[in-house]
Amino acid sequence: MKIEKKLIISSVINAAFIVLVGIVGFQYMNLVLTKLRFVEIADDLNASFLEMRLSEKNYFLFHNKETLVEIQNKIEQTRKTLKIEGNDIVRAIGVSDLRGLEMRLTTYETAIILAQGRAPQDPALESSIRTAGRSLKEYSDSITQLERRRVNEIILGSKRFMLYSFWAILILSLLISHYISQKIVRSLRGIEAMTKSISGGNFNRIEGLQTKDELGAVVSAINSMSEELAHREEQIIQSKKLASLGILTAGVAHEITNPLNNISMIAQTYDEMYDKLEEQDRKSFMQRVEAETERIRKIVKNLLDFSKPKEAHPREADINTVIQKTLMLVQNMIDVSGIETSLQLHTDLPHVFVDEHQIEQVLVNLITNAVQAMSEGGWLVISSRSHNHGESVEIGVCDTGKGIPPEFVPHIFDPFFSTKGDGGTGLGLSVSYGIIKNHGGEIRVESKVGVGTTFTVELPKYSHQDRVNNGSESLSDRTQLNKELV
Amino acid sequence: MGYRIMVIDDEKIVGDMAKLSLEQEGYEVETFLNAEPALARLKEEKFHVVVTDYKMKGIDGMEVLRTVKRDYPDTTVIMITAFANLDAAIEALRGDVHDFFPKPVKIKELKSSIRRALIKENAVA
Numbered sequence: 001m002k003i004e005k006k007l008i009i010s011s012v013i014n015a016a017f018i019v020l021v022g023i024v025g026f027q028y029m030n031l032v033l034t035k036l037r038f039v040e041i042a043d044d045l046n047a048s049f050l051e052m053r054l055s056e057k058n059y060f061l062f063h064n065k066e067t068l069v070e071i072q073n074k075i076e077q078t079r080k081t082l083k084i085e086g087n088d089i090v091r092a093i094g095v096s097d098l099r100g101l102e103m104r105l106t107t108y109e110t111a112i113i114l115a116q117g118r119a120p121q122d123p124a125l126e127s128s129i130r131t132a133g134r135s136l137k138e139y140s141d142s143i144t145q146l147e148r149r150r151v152n153e154i155i156l157g158s159k160r161f162m163l164y165s166f167w168a169i170l171i172l173s174l175l176i177s178h179y180i181s182q183k184i185v186r187s188l189r190g191i192e193a194m195t196k197s198i199s200g201g202n203f204n205r206i207e208g209l210q211t212k213d214e215l216g217a218v219v220s221a222i223n224s225m226s227e228e229l230a231h232r233e234e235q236i237i238q239s240k241k242l243a244s245l246g247i248l249t250a251g252v253a254h255e256i257t258n259p260l261n262n263i264s265m266i267a268q269t270y271d272e273m274y275d276k277l278e279e280q281d282r283k284s285f286m287q288r289v290e291a292e293t294e295r296i297r298k299i300v301k302n303l304l305d306f307s308k309p310k311e312a313h314p315r316e317a318d319i320n321t322v323i324q325k326t327l328m329l330v331q332n333m334i335d336v337s338g339i340e341t342s343l344q345l346h347t348d349l350p351h352v353f354v355d356e357h358q359i360e361q362v363l364v365n366l367i368t369n370a371v372q373a374m375s376e377g378g379w380l381v382i383s384s385r386s387h388n389h390g391e392s393v394e395i396g397v398c399d400t401g402k403g404i405p406p407e408f409v410p411h412i413f414d415p416f417f418s419t420k421g422d423g424g425t426g427l428g429l430s431v432s433y434g435i436i437k438n439h440g441g442e443i444r445v446e447s448k449v450g451v452g453t454t455f456t457v458e459l460p461k462y463s464h465q466d467r468v469n470n471g472s473e474s475l476s477d478r479t480q481l482n483k484e485l486v
Numbered sequence: 487m488g489y490r491i492m493v494i495d496d497e498k499i500v501g502d503m504a505k506l507s508l509e510q511e512g513y514e515v516e517t518f519l520n521a522e523p524a525l526a527r528l529k530e531e532k533f534h535v536v537v538t539d540y541k542m543k544g545i546d547g548m549e550v551l552r553t554v555k556r557d558y559p560d561t562t563v564i565m566i567t568a569f570a571n572l573d574a575a576i577e578a579l580r581g582d583v584h585d586f587f588p589k590p591v592k593i594k595e596l597k598s599s600i601r602r603a604l605i606k607e608n609a610v611a
Contacts, residue, residue, distance in 0.1 A: 254568055254569065257568035257589045257590070258497050258568050258589065260589070260590050261497070261500065261568065261589035261590040261591060262500065263590075264589075264590035264591070264592075265499060265500060265503040265504070265590070265591060265593060266499060266503055268503070268592070268594070269503045269506050269507050269593065272510075272593070273506060273507070273510065276510075288499060292499070335541065335543070336541075
């Protein structure tokens with residue numbers, strides 16, 4: 001669950017960041033609004049104070065007691081305002097500043113009230129009124145200025161904060177998603193390479209991608225699937241071999257009948273004519289029996305060799321020898337089918353480095369397919385020649401059968417592809433393809449409907465590198481080598 | 487009676503053993519490894535019975551049967567075969583073969599069959 005967890009965590013982190021920034025921004029906003037509200041109020045108050053001071057000046061000029069009353073009313077109003085807007089004011093400037101304002105206001109009021117009770121031109125009174133008034137006004141002004149400045153600072157600050165946090169969030173989320181997606185993409189590329197190589201028939205494990213998360217699970221699933229496929233491939237080879245064994249066994253059984261009949265007839269004659277035979281003849285009979293049993297032994301051995309499951313044990317070989325051996329296996333099938341065979345084997349071919357049994361299996365497959373594609377009177381041509389200036393050897397299996405329709409030709413080597421209802425003899429072309437590929441060779445087909453089909457197998461010539469590598473059974477080195485050469 | 491028997495089989499031992507055994511019965515026996523020289527010989531000399539293998543390279547047993555029945559209708563043909571195959575037997579029967587022996591052949595039975603064929607031939611003749 002690692003990746004899922006990572007994704008969740010990173011989403012949560014991102015969301016948390018955004019929420020945090022949102023909250024801070026919201027707080028800023030609130031603060032600004034509060035200050036602005038106060039500035040609004042303060043403007044009103046300052047306007048009132050200005051009026052008061054104007055009235056004050058008025059009084060000192062005309063000494064009209066009514067002016068004082070006006071001032072007092074204003075002071076009352078101001079008090080009311082301070083009370084009503086008390087909360088907003090406190091929110092902006094704090095309790096102590098509000099008290100400061102109230103105090104100065106009270107002092108001013110006191111001075112005004114005193115003045116109403118006394119004779120107008122009391123200089124001490126006038127001066128105390130002036131002082132109180134000035135103090136009030138100045139105090140209020142300074143608070144207002146301060147708040148204005150604060151508002152500016154706050155706006156600036158929050159602008160900066162917004163900018164930084166925007167970048168921070170952007171970079172953070174880019175980094176996180178980059179990191180996570182890199183991991184995922186890397187694993188996915190590995191998996192892609194792996195599945196490509198598997199579908200190319202190469203069932204190797206992929207190491208180095210075993211992480212403990214979902215992708216690791218996929219990789220190990222693919223690894224075990226790959227092992228399973230490799231097993232299945234072996235099983236398919238075996239079962240196809242067994243199927244072809246059916247046909248070959250019938251052929252072999254037939255081949256054995258003749259030596260058996262020979263032995264039987266010799267024995268019958270020996271028994272019936274024992275007395276009339278000379279000792280030399282009797283001995284000769286027994287020797288001929290022995291020769292026939294040897295014949296049977298070879299036929300059986302051929303069949304047993306074919307049916308053994310084997311790892312590839314390649315060695316230097318002459319391809320014509322392999323072809324001849326294969327023909328022995330299928331001779332009966334060819335005879336029975338009424339098909340004419342023509343052998344066009346070049347001599348002096350370069351040797352090849354092959355597992356003879358596997359190549360025999362491939363040739364049995366190709367010849368069986370050829371024979372089955374033809375009816376009586378068809379021609380089977382088996383040829384061998386050197387190719388590419390002696391760098392490789394080509395084997396041709398050519399028939400005059402019904403041919404392969406062009407839409408099937410590209411699929412002819414696909415596993416499980418069959419144009420006949422799998423009376424499947426031979427190994428199946430997909431297994432043959434795999435065998436030739438493992439030998440570093442190629443297998444090609446040309447076909448025309450109604451005319452015939454030719455399969456060409458190309459095998460690289462034996463090189464001294466093979467002798468060096470011969471300790472290991474690996475033919476895959478050869479595949480690698482040929483890839484480099486080509 | 488100098489009955490002449492021809493044996494055609496690509497296994498040499500079959501001809502050799504058949505010759506030894508049949509000569510015991512007083513027949514004259516000639517053996518061939520394939521059908522061409524055998525058919526040529528038939529043109530030179532009359533044979534009473536032709537014993538032939540069913541499946542051979544080149545001219546096979548069925549063609550021998552057809553040729554003999556066409557050109558020498560008095561001659562009996564007996565087939566031996568490594569093919570224990572019903573279709574082959576039916577085909578040969580329809581071609582008017584006298585008898586059909588799957589390998590391994592019991593020589594005694596072959597001799598009986600030849601004897602019966604000769605009796606039939608004499609009866610007809």
